[in-house]
Amino acid sequence: MYEPTRPATEADRPESATRAVRLEATNHEGCYLGKTVAPKKFAAGKDTGFAFADLLFGLDLGNLPVFGAVFPDWRGHLDDVYFRPDMSTLVEWQPGVESVIGDYWLKDGTPVPICPRNLVRRMVDRLASHGFTATVAVEIEATVFEESIHEARSRGYRDLTPLGGSAGTAYHLAKSRDWVDYMNAVADRLDEVGIAWEAWSDEDAAGQVELNLAPGDPVTVGDAWARARQIMREVAFERGHTVTFMAKPTAGYGQASHINLSLQRDSVNAFHAEDGPSETMLHAIGGLLATIDGNTSLVLPQITSYRRLVDLTGPPVTRTWGISNKTTAVRAVCGNPTLSRIEYRLPGADANLYLALAGVLAGIIGGIEQKIDPPEQIADMAWCLPPGLGVERLPDTITKAAAALDADPVLRELLGDEFVDFWIASRKWEWMQFHTAGGDPSAELSEWESARYFELP
Structure with a gap:
């Protein structure tokens, strides 16, 4: 997907053209981290890697060390892990400054077990062993x-004025010019760095936007997601505004990050069948629903993530699927050999897309390998279902979801014990911080949550 805006090789590029290179990657929380290096430093380290202290995977969003998991040899004593740039992602970010995305590796040349981008690549390789490739797309809210x-910081990120007016129904074109100018500027910047986008529009809540990125392979789309959010932040700052990807920044509607996905084999959509979902799609859905409780921990990572799970407000709340049914957790789109796909509707806007994709792909892989059949689909509304129908609700707290992940054998096998154990410990730590450092469980949105999540991830 990424095409450098000018030649990226040392031979083709004037020595004076670049004054800095920014190294970029997410940590487990989804924060976009990195460092800026001089061109000579980049040339010297682009093959061997750049040292980063392991604390980038050891600190919480409040900059405190996370305890509760076993410390492996590489984490816990400020040892170095190594950032290796993926040169296919090298772009000119702004005049004189290039950026490149990469992964984290250990000294022995093996991937850091909790590196989100490497986890996605591992799932892509496992799919390939079965002859499948995946195409994914993401909606950013x-x-x-x-x-x-x-100004937002001085107000504690509360009582802010939505850009574009107070209209809160989706698709409004009657927005003030500042809102339109902001999104046009975002689209222009996406074009400049080679990120393909398909659409943007007004979303349900006041001031809310939805940006649809073009489909691609999982790693490339994860990279586009990370960079698109950085662009949205930078454009907001430049124009004197602010933007947040918090799951629920106000007491109104929450924010999602829906994932659309299809599998191909020999360039043919493996999810398409003339009479509805193919067998491959049904097994994929079966795996997704079998692992959805555990995956909830990955796609709803923070305390505020669970405040979205309210019937009739958009997010799914039950372990359900249905054809063309947006009230279910997994929506099947059928009938078209090109467009047949699965929409995974659970992730919040605060999810780390790399981890969300790794978890979703792991669920699909489990379903295909074990030939898991899905339950009966829901043809009606999947909200407000009365008890006794056999339809289970999704975990609705950070600790319930962590416990479900702990008990999920498919996700453990595919994502690895070290990642799963670390992630569970970090979610329990987040719960403890909320309850001991100022969070208010009875508030619709506590000041602690605004301070912790508005800017990060």
Whole structure:
């Protein structure tokens, strides 16, 4: 997907053209981290890697060390892990500054077990062993406010003014010019760095936008997601506004990050069948529903993530699937050899897309390998279902979801014990921080959550 805006090789590029290169990758929380290096430093380390202290995987969003998991040899004593740039992602970010995305590796040349981008690649390789490739697309939702980031900070990220007016119904074109100018500027920047996008529109909540990125392979789309969010932040800051990807930044509607996915074998859509879902699609759905409780921990990572799970407000709340049914957790789109796909509707806007994709692909792999059949589909509304129908609700707290992940044998086998154990410990740590450092369980949205999640991830 990425095409450098000018020649990326050392031979073709004037020595004076670049004054800095920014190294970029997410940590487990989805924070976009990195460092800026001089061109000579980049040339010297692009093959061997760049040292980063292991604390990038050891700190919580409040900058405290996370305890509760066994410390492996590489984590816990500020040892170095190594960032290796993926040169196919090298682009000119702004005049004189290039950026490149990469992965984290250990000294012995093996991947850091909890590196999100490497986890996605591992799932892609496992699919390939069965003859499948995956095509994915993501919808990014965010809320933009009139105030600058400095004003937002001074207000504790509360009582802010939605950009574009107070209209809260999706698709409104009657938005003030500042809202339109913001999204046009975002689209222009995406074009400049080679990120393909398909659409943007007004979303349900006041000030909320939805940006649809073009389909691609999972790693490339994960990279586009990370960069698109950074662009949305930078454009907001430049224009004196602020933007947040918090799951629920106000007491109104929450924010999602829906994932659309299809599998191909020999360039043919393996999810398509003339009479509805193919057998491969049904097994994929079966695996997704069998692992959805555990995957909830990955796609709803923070305390506030679970405040979205309210019947009739958009997010799924039950372990369900249905054809063309957007009230279910997994929507099957059938009938078209090109467009047949699965929409995984659970992830919040605060999810780390790399981890979300790794978990979703793991569920699909499990379903295909074990030939898991899905339950009967839901043809009616999947919200507000009365008890006794045999339809289970999804985990609705960070600790319930962590316990479900702990008990999931498919996700453990595919994602690895070290990642799963670390992630569970970090979610329990997050729960403890909320309950001991100022969170209010009875509030619709506590000040602690606004301070912790508005800017990060």
